[in-house]
Amino acid sequence: MTIDQDQPSRPTGDPAPEMPLRRLLYRFLFFDWLFHDVGAARNLFERHAAHQHNRRMSRYLPVYLRRWSFLTAFDFGLGLLCEKVLQAGLLSAWWFTWSCVTFTGMVVITVAWLILNHARLS
Structure with a gap:
């Protein structure tokens, strides 16, 4: 049994420290924290390891x-609710704009998933 030097030892009955709400919400919506930067690799082996890690995390x-x-x-x-029911044009434009922004996020996620899962290593 090895002791991990990075993690402070805790008694077995203590719960893990809680994550701040801001970080939890960020990790709930954005996925960049899961991936390693392939461009920051210093050599070919680190680059390959980062790419393989990213392919595994793409699941x-x-x-x-x-x-x-x-x-x-x-x-x-x-x-739609603001436009049809409340007759609030400016508020409906706000929500329709955000739906376009989130749809763009969906496109980015889909492209990243397709590239990581179906691209061949050269």
């Missing part, structure tokens, strides 16, 4: 795609 991208599709539908629904 979580459909989860983020599902979250962003929910946000897109929610924003679009609020836009």
Whole structure:
């Protein structure tokens, strides 16, 4: 059994320290914290390891795609509600704009997932 030097030892009954809400929400919506920067690798071996890590982590991208599709539908629904029911043109434009922004996020996630899963290593 080895002791990890990076993690302080805790008694077994203590719960893990809680993550701040801001970081939790960021990690819930954005996936960049899962991936390593391939361009920051110093040599070919580190670059290959970072690329392989990113390919393994790409399996979580459909989860983020599902979250962003929910946000897109929610924003679009609020836009329709504000336009048709409340007759609030400016507020509906706000929600329709956010639905376009979240749809763009969905496109980015889809392209990243396709590239990481279906691109061949050269």
